[in-house]
Amino acid sequence: MSYTTAELMISLMAKEIKDGYRVLQGLYSPMPMLACLLAKNLHAPNMVYFNTSDAVDPSPSEVPFSTAGPKLQENCIAYMPLVEVFDLAQRGELDLIFLGAAQVDMYGNTNLSVIGDFRKPKVRLPGGAASAYLCAFMNTVIWVPRHNAKVFVEKVGFITGQGYINGWDTRERLDIPFGGPQKVITNLCIMDFEPKTKRMRLVSLHPGVSLDDVINNTGFELIIPEEIPQSPEPSQEELDFIRSIDPNNVRELEFK
């Protein structure tokens, strides 16, 4: 079966969405957008899909390039401004959001703010959007289209999105016991967090990827389990759906 890395990642991200979940998709999130639509249309019909177009459960004929674009309101059930989706999140009634990162460290902390000093940075990055807010109390999945040692660093210089901070029970000690990153899905593999130390751990390798590929492209020591399965490939049904709803290849945006 032939598929692109984007198609594989979308299928794997969709698998994180269980039926009945309430999921929010953010701005500049092409793969999360497709993962949400895929889940809703195939294995999770009872999921509630919110997005940055303020639309509840849209069913667009094709996906737009801007993930807050008008096309992403098509056939929606209601408009719900983000402030109200956040209210839902604060009530503990939002299950998942996918978040991106310029840097991720071994405890799943993400940086989307600055490289260098905050007041006079070497590189000013765009900012983390909802990260600092939702990462304190929600389950998140981090997606990284380019798995390399510049992205996966031992310690981020600036925590935009809270992972497990310094690992172990740091979150409990800071009174933010709920939520945190559940998975990290990259172009090479899937990772999660070892429950006790909260250190990042390899879960599975994508087809054709070797353990060395992952180790050499990660700037810290990953926990490697004894048995490493292969990440599941997308089904034909999934690929057909993704391709039918994305005739303009929006899914490949982050790989250009």
Place this chain on the structure above:
Amino acid sequence: MEKRLYSLEDAIAKFVSDGDVVAIGGIGRNRCPMEAVREIIRQGKKDLHIVGREKGMDFDMLIGAGCVRKVSFALVSLEEFGLAPNFRKFAQEGKIEIDEHACGSIINSIRASAMGIPSIPVRGLIGSDVFRYNENIKEFVCPFTGEKMVLVKAVNPDVAIIHAHRADEYGNIQIFGSYWEDILMAKGAKKVIVTVEEIIEHEEIRKNPFNTAIPYFYVSAVVHAPRGAYPTSCDSYYNYDDEHIKEYAKLAKTEEGFNEYLKKYVFK
């Protein structure tokens, strides 16, 4: 009801002052009040403190044109067209004051303004360096439950600038699509400028009151500005122009290029 129909030039001249806190509607490349942004640049406004949740070209242009003293934001980006070049350059050179938020805190700082309260408790942010570096977000313990949260200070915009679909000449505003923070901004600001695609008869407003997103008494000036969100989108009226945004992203990388862009599209 008083008529509030202004030319864009008069509305910006009268209601936007140097040093103002200016909330700007829309998000990303969708329904941003771009014609108003271009007019602010043409009038050479200075020392503005601009406020918005997830912003793009609008913020980047105002910063590059030297109109901005301070930026309150959760994200400023040109999305797939790259980092916002002026925002990046001015921040790196320490030429703008950075008030970095998360979406949940900036929305609530606007919401608190609309609610008429000085600050608002919000969950989240604890453990993030965004919280550590933001002096407008403080730790807060609920006196009733003992839960640890944060308090976000109201941003209290002097003026909100929004692009909408239709209005009558009294400033009753109809929006057909996502609101984002536009309504909270209008309700939280002292002065409100709304540019619209179409001016309609007052009777049309009375016939469909469910379509009124912002009633007249919030609005200082309504301006007829067809395609006023261009090159960002305006729901069913027109889509974003990615070719234009790509051209901007390319030109704005250098000062000469940015000036060329301004000459071609702003000071034309």
